[in-house]
Amino acid sequence: xxxxxxxxxxxxxxxxxxxxxxxxxxxxxxxxxxxxxxxxxxxxxxxxxxxxxxxxxxxxxxxxxxxxxxxxxxxxxxxxxxxxxxxxxxxxxxxxxxxxxxxxxxxxxx
Amino acid sequence: xxxxxxxxxxxxxxxxxxxxxxxxxxxxxxxxxxxxxxxxxxxxxxxxxxxxxxxxxxxxxxxxxxxxxxxxxxxxxxxxxxxxxxxxxxxxxxxxxxxxxxxxxxxxxxxxxxxxxxxxxx
Numbered sequence: 001x002x003x004x005x006x007x008x009x010x011x012x013x014x015x016x017x018x019x020x021x022x023x024x025x026x027x028x029x030x031x032x033x034x035x036x037x038x039x040x041x042x043x044x045x046x047x048x049x050x051x052x053x054x055x056x057x058x059x060x061x062x063x064x065x066x067x068x069x070x071x072x073x074x075x076x077x078x079x080x081x082x083x084x085x086x087x088x089x090x091x092x093x094x095x096x097x098x099x100x101x102x103x104x105x106x107x108x109x110x
Numbered sequence: 111x112x113x114x115x116x117x118x119x120x121x122x123x124x125x126x127x128x129x130x131x132x133x134x135x136x137x138x139x140x141x142x143x144x145x146x147x148x149x150x151x152x153x154x155x156x157x158x159x160x161x162x163x164x165x166x167x168x169x170x171x172x173x174x175x176x177x178x179x180x181x182x183x184x185x186x187x188x189x190x191x192x193x194x195x196x197x198x199x200x201x202x203x204x205x206x207x208x209x210x211x212x213x214x215x216x217x218x219x220x221x222x223x224x225x226x227x228x229x230x231x232x
Contacts, residue, residue: 002154035217037155044225045147045155050210050218088155090217098171099145099157099217 003028004089004102011108017077020105022089024070028100032092034072036065039086039104048087049074076107084109112136112221114206119226126196126230132189132206132223139187143209145219146180146191148202148228158204159191160214169214174200196230203227 005023012018022034036049047056049065052072064075072091076083089102118130132144145160159180160169168180179192189206204226207219 033217035219037219039155041149044205044222045219046222047210047218047220050220056220086154090155090157092215092217096172097215098169099160101147101155101157104154 002103003093003096003100004091006087006089006102006105008103009106009108011110012076012079013110014079014081016079017075018079018107019076020074020087020089020107022072022074022102024072024091024100025093025095026070027095028070028091028093029067029072030070031094034065034067035090036063036072036074037088037090038083039088041086045088079109081109083107112208114208114221114223116204116206116223116226119204119228121229121231122196123232124197124230127192127194128196128228130191130193130204130206130226130228134187134189134206134208137208137221139182140184141212143212143214143216144180144182144189145207145209145214146189147205147207147219147222148200149205149225150199150202153202156202157217160209161189162214163212167214193228196228198230201228201230 052067208221210218
């Protein structure tokens with residue numbers, strides 16, 4: 001059972017906007033920045049969002065992050081078929097003195 | 111371009127040891143913290159360990175603390191993970207990652223290797 005809670009699956013049609021939630025605690029998301037990753041099994045994960053809301057260079061502005069209290073969200077607008085992947089949230093946890101990941105959300109583009 | 115190349119993955123018996131390495135290039139290795147993240151078959155990503163830019167501060171997941179040791183050789187731009195007392199549940203692809211900052215208590219890993227497979231089985 002992961003310390004950060006994500007829905008196991010999400011879906012949308014091309015062009016739609018989808019959001020993926022990530023719920024934590026006061027010692028994780030409540031106190032530290034959130035990162036989001038896109039991962040296709042067998043490949044290297046890709047950083048999409050860091051510091052809860054910032055995008056690394058090269059990441060399309062269709063991807064956006066937000067954080068409020070002990071929860072965070074990743075929004076993907078203008079959904080494309082190539083967005084079909086697993087998405088993970090992560091944060092430092094002060095109580096555990098380590099990084100915790102969410103269980104991952106499998107995004108399907110219908 | 112940043113390149114991270116893991117090596118050392120293998121089939122090992124329960125209770126055995128293994129040392130993973132990650133050769134880094136394309137950035138100033140001595141400036142950034144480094145991390146290991148793993149993915150067991152059919153499971154999600156799990157953070158394993160991190161080390162600060164200097165190597166003086168190290169951090170471990172509870173599941174590996176006391177069994178795994180992270181280290182870095184800044185003269186050779188190389189990251190290591192010494193894994194002892196291996197268990198079946200340590201079977202996973204192990205990824206090396208570059209942390210976005212110099213300290214280890216950060217969840218932003220902006221570059222990753224392709225991973226190396228560790229299989230623990232008798």
